[in-house]
Amino acid sequence: MDLAIETNNLKKYFGDIHAVDGIDLQIPRGSLFGVLGPHGAGKTTTLRMLSTILHPTSGEAAVLGFDIKKDAREIKKRIGVCPQELVLYPRLSARENIHLIAQMHGMAKKDYKERTDELLGKMNLLDRASSLVKGYSGGMKRRINVLMAVIHEPELLFFDEPTAGLDPQSRRVVWDFIRDFQEKESTIILTTHSMEEADDLSDELIIIDHGKIISQGTPDELKGKLGEGDILEFKIKEMEQRDEIIELAKTLDFVRWGKPVGKHRIVLNALDGLRRVSEIMDVVKVKMEDISVRKNTLEDVFIDLTGRRLRD
Ligand SMILES: Nc1ncnc2c1ncn2[C@@H]1O[C@H](COP(=O)(O)OP(=O)(O)OP(=O)(O)O)[C@@H](O)[C@H]1O
Ligand SMILES: [Mg+2]
Secondary structure (H helix, E strand, O other): OOEEEEEEEEEEEEOOEEEEEEEEEEEEOOOEEEEEOOOOOOHHHHHHHHOOOOOOOEEEEEEOOEEOOOOHHHHHHHEEEEOOOOOOOOOOEHHHHHHHHHHHOOOOHHHHHHHHHHHHHHOOOHHHOOOEHHHOOHHHHHHHHHHHHHOOOOOEEEEEOOOOOOOHHHHHHHHHHHHHHHHOOOEEEEEEOOHHHHHHHOOEEEEEEOOEEEEEEOHHHHHHOOOOOEEEEEEEOOHHHHHHHHHHHHOOOOEEEEEEEOOOEEEEEEOOHHHHHHHHHHHHOOOEEEEEEEOOOHHHHHHHHHOOOOOO
């Protein structure tokens, strides 16, 4: 298999903090690979090592066939990075910001001029392209940051939470843009703590927590591991009773598993749960403050593995 990225027991420690704690990855070329995890899971640290900004504490990694420790220059030429923190020149226009990056990559004007405007158009930014970036909204700045990562047509792209803080409409624009980009045979590594984003975009993903991979597969494979049932989420007041409530619910043969989540919630997986909520209520006999029913999501996969929510 032709791999864009291969890592072997990759680690990064900051003193006592095990930010990345032994990651093994094999990412085929041409795929859109998601890295899903809560705050502090080690997503940015992993990306920073792979994009040769940060030296690993131990372990190996090859990016596009080059060693991250020995061949950083070769890697830097071939990748694009959209960092989590915005990096822009506020006193330049959107167009000038992108031109500047193109020049830094040594591109000829004829190669970047039209392409810049084409990219701005795809992000719905063309009509404002000549005004100074400092007057832009946060969402517009983030969209420009994405374009600055792709202007030189990199073989491999790292997007670190590209839609963080975006409104739903801009988020769609960025998602469409990313999909479109991948169709041109680029490999994309995308981190997110949004389960919708990971589900919608990834061909394959890892879920990481405390610097370790806790699950890997396609979105359907991961959700499939939870079985066929629906997810029922209850909010309750009497949390001291939660284990008892879960045990009572599990006496019903269609309730497959149950877990406490956070301080006031219980999540149950139940076959045909949507229609059988009342049967569960009959058995557990406790006052619910709120009930929601949904299909399995990647968040439920995370809850199943850790007992926590992605945003806790
Ligand atoms: N330069 C650093 N010095 C010390 N600790 C660090 C440094 N960079 C990251 N960490 C710690 O390493 C852990 C992983 O951080 P990282 O930024 O990789 O997480 P993340 O998954 O990207 O989180 P987020 O979703 O908030 O961006 C955290 O505990 C963080 O505080
Ligand atoms: Mg991060």
